[in-house]
Amino acid sequence: MVKKVVSNWTKFPEIEADINDFLYEEEVSKTLQNNVNIIARGNGRCYGDASLGARIISTLKYDNILEFDKKNGLIHCQSGVLLSDLLSVIVPKGWFLPVTPGTKFITIGGAIASNVHGKNHHKDGAFSNFVSSITMLKPNSEIETFSKESNPELWDFTCGGMGLTGIILSAQIRLKKIESSYIKFRSIKARNLDEIFKLFEENEAYTYSMAWIDCLQTGKNIGRSILMLGEHANQQSLKRSKDILNPKDKSLFKLPFNFPTWVLNSFSLSAFNFAYYHKQRSKVVNRTVHYDGFFYPLDSILEWNKMYGRKGFLQYQFVIPLEKSIEGLREILERIGKSKFGSFLGVLKLMGKEDNSISFPIKGYTLALDFPIKNGLFEFLDELDEIVLKHGGRLYLSKDARMKKETFWASYHSAENLRKYLSSSDPKNKISSLQSKRLKIH
């Protein structure tokens, strides 16, 4: 077996590891039996070390769709199936993903292990709400098919548990009915933090909402942003009647932000943030757009992560409970504004209630930012961690490559339960990741 150099989406950290892929259950069972400290890896779209370790099991070849009940919108697939693949099969039949992150290039296994959230978290919760059953290869080599009801504990630590409970082999997902592949889109400009918070709350009835936030503003402009809202367009509301369930974007209107590659260059950061806000002249814009541009604006630039150069970048995503959100966000944005660490992508979102014990979301605002790696960044982020902790917030494990274990233990109230569970379900340390070791979870 030849070791391979591997890193996830941010290129940090980059490590050497043994990578095993598999086509059949027997193969992955054998790998598990013969090794310790293995971790499952999907499409490597997490922003850190959650799917990295000494021995990696890649699920990418385990990508068969096993059943599709087109009438009731139930689909059963192996864990390596990509959401992009799934969309191309389900959309033409009038179904959609019940929850989707901001990229379609992730696997079903990754969606469950991170318990991903989408623009509809405030209404529908995270991905696990739509998973009816999971089939898993457990550390003791047993294969178990379970649901939330049949094995609540395993369920609880699997959804959002970053792959530590076992290798997800397949899952059954409940899809969402759609009449078209289009989205009724509405965007509203907000001049500052108070305004965007108010807009989020006024528009909570919308199925989809999120905001791009300009993190380089200071003073009274802090929190300058654009709120994006959306609903699936029904058949009647569309001008055309043919070809309305197409996974390919054939719409005339594209969203007004097709990022040219130069904007990702950090020199033009402030210019971009400015242009972005001012491109939308009127306060409110209404359009009908294809779902691809609405949900996955960055996917059209396939390897935008490489723009940050060889050192890579970090993403920083935190959530702060609602009552403290505005205070915490203001403090963090002020700190960023004063620092030399500009951030290009700022995504703000109001989340709904907590999904289960180990998943990231809690009721409150979440902000995600990208920082190119340069001297002093790690120390700076430690400072931001303190502000997050002070306001009762936490960081998203799927975006984390660097937090200190103390930060994790102080913010995830189920950390000890998870650790105990893993030490009894996996006493031989069959499964662990660089992240689980760094955070002293397992």
Next chain:
Amino acid sequence: MKILILGATSDIGIAVAKLYASKRANIILASRNSRRSIPLAKNLEIRYEIAVDLMEFDGINYQSHDDFVQQLPDDIDIALCVFGYLGDQEESMKNWKEAEKILTTNYLGAISILDQLAIYFSGKGNGSIIGISSVAGDRGRGSNYHYGSAKAGLTAYLSGLRNSLYTKGVNVITIKPGFVATKMTDHLDLPKPLTNTPEEIAQLIYKAQVNKKAVAYPFPWRLIMFIIGLIPESIFKKLNL
């Protein structure tokens, strides 16, 4: 269109199945222990709305090949013979069982089933027979000459079969991959720029079939093998290949 894949659990075979499914061909996946192909079969049926059948097939159980071909439906347009066994050269020098397995799988097994398929297709008067040989059969190397000699035999057989079936309206294609990143070569450190993915080989097979080619190499292996062919034996024997 209907394609029969012999050795359907091979990485190249799977890539071919996916490609032909995307072209809306119906597929027969034949392998030993065909139960393992059930997930792939369902997947292709769901994604492409085609029909996929499974058949049990063992390349070195020659006696069964006659029956196997008798059981085939009569509307197959393409047969792909993709099973093979690389084996371990060192081991096969010490242990005849290993050497025999390499020779029977890659040579005798392939020829036994191809003979039967030649009759099947001659009767139909059209269609394509595709065999996966290897550049290893173009010139024997110290690291895999049992395998290479079997593939050389297969190459010669396919060339003769092509000649013989030409008048019957059947096209015979020899595919000669160089390095392909599959489970066969997983333990080897292959030079990246010269290594193809199974998907690339599937494309090569598809194009060769559509364009009725005789022999197809992935780029730039035809050139490489040409140059290797020019090296005098007196020098070649000293190289560590």
